[in-house]
Amino acid sequence: MRTSEYLITTLKETPSDAEVISHQLMLRAGLIRKLASGLYTWLPLGLKVLRKVENVVREEMVAAGALEVSMPVVQPAELWQESGRWEQYGPELLRIQDRHERDFCLGPTHEEVVTELVRNEIKSYKQLPLNLFQIQTKVRDEIRPRFGLMRSREFLMKDAYSFHRDHASLEATYQVMHGAYSAIFTRLGLDFRPVIADTGSIGGSASHEFHVLANSGEDDIAFSDSSDYAANVEMAEALAPAGERPAPAATMSDVATPGVKTIDDLAALLDIDPATTVKTLVVAGDEPGTLVALVLRGDHSLNEIKAEKLAGVASPLQMAEEAAVRKALGAGFGSLGPVGLSIPVIVDRSAAHLADFVCGANRDDVHLRGVNWERDCPLARVEDLREVVEGDPSPDGQGTLQIKRGIEVGHIFQLGTKYSEAMHATVLDENGKQVTMTMGCYGIGVSRIVASAIEQNHDDKGIIWPTAMAPYELVIVPLNMQKSEAVAECTEALYRQFREAGVDVMMDDRNERPGVKFADMELIGIPHRIVIGDRALAEGQLEYKGRRDAEPTLIDRDAIFAAVMEKLGR
């Protein structure tokens, strides 16, 4: 493509309403334009990236045995009523009425539609397993669309749904999808992690999220430095410290701590390590009006998802009001502790490993030092309560945990029979009996991948595309092409040669200053650049620069084609 026949509309200024780097760079590089809040038009350069991602996703899904279909965007309310989601789903579900005042919605997801299709088409277990996918524009009525394509109202999704006669078959397809997703993100050249995810509210049995690692990510990912273990921090198990708990050495005594409300205050006042203290949080029990104390090491944070899954604890987790705590325990927040407590106590594994620790005395402005489990207070129940931190041992026993931020771009999920049961999707088994199908679902945010790739790969000049996603793999920039016949001739010859070799090459033949062209192509993020100028050409040389290179290098005219093809891995 010649830029003179293309639409290059780069911006010098960063648009004021773009908060994250991917949104800023997509606007500045002319990949997208905003139509209205959360609604974007893909310009030719941006659409080319989106299509490359889409094609990789499609190819790997087909290679994994999935069949592509295309379901309507507009979905009848009746199906959502049948599954129960018409009432459950929040206002992100854009509900509409047609001219006959019949209810429909714009589908953010297609479990109901695909279940309706499959229950009508598939009659026998012999036709299973079946994995159907589509790549489609989805609509979600976000309350506050932001971050460009990270949280927009229209976006491109790959959604797949698999149907099985039993859980073992689901498990097998789930593993195949796990592999396909890894292949997709690897081919796209992204640094990613498949992480164990919470199945919480959707109620399935297993789930992995695929995260692109980037500092701007919304989620914390914990992963081992020596195995492929990775989990959302919410889900990562904190192991009990190794070895025996040390024996008590100190005796328990009061210490006055006037005005101390936090662990930091306490550690500063007593000049001790917060890791030698415990903190006591009070939450609602699962019986109305009851309270439960949760005890963690002073330097650790409560993991609410772990806590609310415990027997005896109300779910979702409710922190107790201070007034109720004072009434039940005789002291307020900041002075609580496990000694002499009259409510059930659950102790975190790390806190349970302490000896001679400091805690609140359950009297305002007083703490206890030299406290020991079992000698000074019972240790009836020990659980995993805390969030993991960097340096914790990996739960799989291999290496230690690192924590990085990630952007969720994919999610695979063992749905089980949630939809097939509600919608009576059955097949006949070997014995002629109706059995409910088991389902899995597998999503990829195709447009989100584009934004997350930029979050992961950029510098102060602009985007740095992985080659597989770049709108063009190579740009040839002639200098003064309009005046120099030698430059024009060399440019056209090389352009033709790369095109014939199947390289996605752009020729920047605009009549602009070199600085403008260089800046534009670096902003747009083309991975490889050849500059053709009169002076070097006279000596039989051209200038090559990779997008991440600090400086260009000179390469012989006769060697440049082979050199760039090698860099492109062809």
Place this chain on the structure above:
Amino acid sequence: MRTSEYLITTLKETPSDAEVISHQLMLRAGLIRKLASGLYTWLPLGLKVLRKVENVVREEMVAAGALEVSMPVVQPAELWQESGRWEQYGPELLRIQDRHERDFCLGPTHEEVVTELVRNEIKSYKQLPLNLFQIQTKVRDEIRPRFGLMRSREFLMKDAYSFHRDHASLEATYQVMHGAYSAIFTRLGLDFRPVIADTGSIGGSASHEFHVLANSGEDDIAFSDSSDYAANVEMAEALAPAGERPAPAATMSDVATPGVKTIDDLAALLDIDPATTVKTLVVAGDEPGTLVALVLRGDHSLNEIKAEKLAGVASPLQMAEEAAVRKALGAGFGSLGPVGLSIPVIVDRSAAHLADFVCGANRDDVHLRGVNWERDCPLARVEDLREVVEGDPSPDGQGTLQIKRGIEVGHIFQLGTKYSEAMHATVLDENGKQVTMTMGCYGIGVSRIVASAIEQNHDDKGIIWPTAMAPYELVIVPLNMQKSEAVAECTEALYRQFREAGVDVMMDDRNERPGVKFADMELIGIPHRIVIGDRALAEGQLEYKGRRDAEPTLIDRDAIFAAVMEKLGR
């Protein structure tokens, strides 16, 4: 693709609510399934056809210099208010509100959105012309969706919009698009005609529709048997008959015609050719309360679009009420004629060429015979009023007209400045002056092409795909593959050979009776079939059958690959 790993869901019975053949066959062949009225899911086989059409459309648009973009489906009401269409557009425009009660619509077309984009991005005439296209799901709230994909509520459209500094540039791009459309439908293997279309309500200056010819078409297309002239019947000019009007021979006289109301009655009663009579229709004039008489030959039909474009005639055309006619002219319908009329008379070119004709006497139950223009009644105004009929001379002077039915699958349109003026889309010209851009728009109904190809190409066994659109070009049907090692071996070898040659080949390895497989593949419409059976194979032969062939032929095993490749044109 092996059918055992695919989704083949053919139906024996024709679904009762499918009225047209394409809808019936798409359901029976398992290309689509209905989700709700006017909403269809594309199954894998159907989607494969749709994607092939989409790719041909995309490739030809790109080859013609258009740039692909992707605009949101959800569009803000403000833009439609700016163009004036928020009020003008009927209830097919699906209007919605988001959770903040802001108005949006689901775009059936994108003139407003693209004009908003271009007015912001394009500042100088140097950036023009610009032709942007997208291939996108559109939503139209049809009052009565029917005929499957012919008139559905969701459909796939290619829409393009071009921007120009002047009309000459628009004209040039319009011709390029005309050529691209012809290339698209030719590549798809369809019998089509580009026809001159009415620009009526949209108010542009030139327009062509592209019709796929098929007996079930909704439009009548008139085209020359010896040139490339073609027009919607509404638009085809009826030339004046050649030569001079014959001289009067008879004298004018009354004839009693009691109870005669129609030309057929009159011709039967008097035993004359309807082509020797004239009929007089009365319509509203363009001044309130006025009437105008339109006179046509008895065997011709009024073309309302031609009539309402004439000066003096109300537009849209309103036929007069009989009571008003009787009050003004003294007689009712069936007895009117041009003699002694007190209202303006417009005479069709063919009627104006008659001598000694029969017409109503403007007295109930009386007609006149031997009437002649200028002698018995004035011939003040002659116009083209009638619809053309088969055998009329072609308006371009070459050959005679044929009339066939067509299905509109494309439309190109010189919009002019309708949207750019309303929305103030301007560029700076050479002199630094703001000039309003001139626009063209170009649509193709991508999903409609699939249905129209079936309307044009089918028989009592099913669909007959043109090869370019076929879901698979070739099917290999092994007989008794499960038991015969020779059949299995030959099948796998040929399947591999065709795949490696880039042929889109299907292997029907289902454990079904041969008759079931043959019927399914003929219903689905695969253009080429190879049958591999034990008996023929023992003699080194395979059976080949083209989808349109009456009988299969035997071809040597060693020659079959080359023979089929030749039939595929490779």
